[in-house]
Amino acid sequence: MTSIKEKKDLGIILTKSPHESSLTNQMLTLATAIIKQKKSVDLFLISDGVWLAKKNPSAKYTNSLSLLQKKGMRIIVSNDHLLAAGLTSTELLPHITITEKPYDSLVDHVMTEWNRVITL
């Protein structure tokens, strides 16, 4: 079976929850700027970063995330950390990729798919 890994210009690894710091806003600003430059970006949520994937209609970042997804940003979330946070897939934003092997997935993305990577 052929398998083509989609290359992305930038991977962003987010380890912090939305309200823990200003990093979420910085991440959204960065991702938006990247996409405006016609480049591609993925967002990998791990540890407390998985909280960003939770549906929260009243949060400003929810709209921003949906817009970024429509423009091609893929959101990948660690299942281990979803379980630790007590989050189920029904509570998450649509079109999220949940990875059952977060560390395998992270290494693959970093080493073979992302041209550059930043950890926040």
Added chain:
Amino acid sequence: MEQGDNPMTIKETEKQRTLTILIIKGPYVSESADIALKTALRAHRKGYIVNVFLYLDGVWLSHLTSDKTFNNPGDWLKRVLRKGITVNMCERCANARDLHNQGIIENIRIPGSYELINLLSNSDKVLTFGG
């Protein structure tokens, strides 16, 4: 990739690529150290050359020498070392925190900051955990 290839197989050229993982936060204050070390182990298992560098408060990981009945990032660090992954610790950061060769986990190298520059320059990818 050609049809029939195992998508999980790392090509030989990929196996020679180097990943450096920088840990700048100490244990227990966050999950950064655990995630960093687990990532290092997985990358090593996939065949990449992996370096771990303990910097700033990340040097405190070296101090976790004893066993614990709860999650212990020191155990993860020892596992990384047992796998043959190179672990360096910033000399100045260690001195600033009174961490010396005696009283830290064995087989951690303690070079100067130049080694960090060297690693960063020669790595294909760098991950920083703990910012």
